[in-house]
Amino acid sequence: MKKYSHIIKPILFLLILAIILGGLSYIFQPKNNSPEARMRDVKAHAILGEPKDTIDVIMLGDSESYASYSPMEVYEDYGYTSYVMGGMAQKIYYLYEYLEDALDNQHPKYVILETNTFFRKLSTSKKIIAVGERYVPFIKYHDRWKTLRKEDFYSKIEYTYTTPIKGYYYKDITKQVDTDIEDYMDKNNNGSYIPAEEKYYIKKIYNLCKKNNIEVIFYTAPQVKNWSSEKHRETQKLADELGIDYIDTNKHLKEIGIDWKTDTRDKGDHVNYYGARKVSKYIGKYFYEKGTLEDHREDPKYQSWNQDYIEYRRIINDKNITSY
DSSP states (O other): OGGGHHHHHHHHHHHHHHHHHHHHHHHHSOSSSSTTTTOSSHHHHGGGGSOTTOOSEEEEESHHHHHHOOHHHHHHHHOOOEEEEEOTTOOHHHHHHHHHHHTTTOOOSEEEEEGGGGGOOOOHHHHHHHHHHHHOHHHHHGGGGGGOOGGGGTOOOOOOOOOTTTTOOOBOOOOOOOSOOTTHHHHTOSOOOOOHHHHHHHHHHHHHHHHTTOEEEEEEOOOTTTOOHHHHHHHHHHHHHHTOEEEEGGGOHHHHTOOTTTSBSSTTSSBOHHHHHHHHHHHHHHHHHHTOSOOOTTOGGGHHHHHHHHHHHHHHHOTTOOBO
């Protein structure tokens, strides 16, 4: 036995460590997707509380996604159900995780990938941390120790939280672009390309969707500060390689009606509500012309969406609410 002790001891140590981390992960992982449970990126993960198989379209991306697309505007016009699973400065690796989580309960017909996140390189160290957080939730949620309740030690995970704005980040302030923005797509060119690691995860998302019979669409939000003709070409090249549609709203600003004097909240980095409303109507029309989605407004199964729409409109019309 002594002969193998140098092997047995490390294995035993790792086994005990795995049991401890597994137990701590169960305890510390939020048992609900609500703000009170301290779920990370609550607005994005509110989709987990939606009734099973009721979402037609999922949008993934960084802040450009949740600032530029409002699902309730599309529901108002066409009755299509969609959700934005976006995160601030989000990396493509995390979006793959988000989609995996969503597909446990939803089977959308489309996944829209917002493209600004394609150019956010994920460092090796952060990727290792991300993988660790995925499989050992204690790493992600270790700071919940102050808010632990006795239920966290034995309760099952049950996601019940939803939001009437479906992942959209409402902001109606206006800070107009104060510089000459003519031909900004060409002025921003700086040799941008999609890093190999990010391209790997984009294709991984594509393959996950293909496996589940979900159509992928690339989408670029209106953005003066970050987007360029070179980024467009890189993205279009990848879209062509995968054989998918690519909507670059920067190429259709006049058709959409974007006015950089009124439709941006931060001088052209993101659109505000007025810009998002225009973009959402443009995307809604795109799906209408494809003719593959159903109008759910009169369907009893989707009456909660009609109630959420009433609440959404109340939020938008309340002059005391400037962001939500």
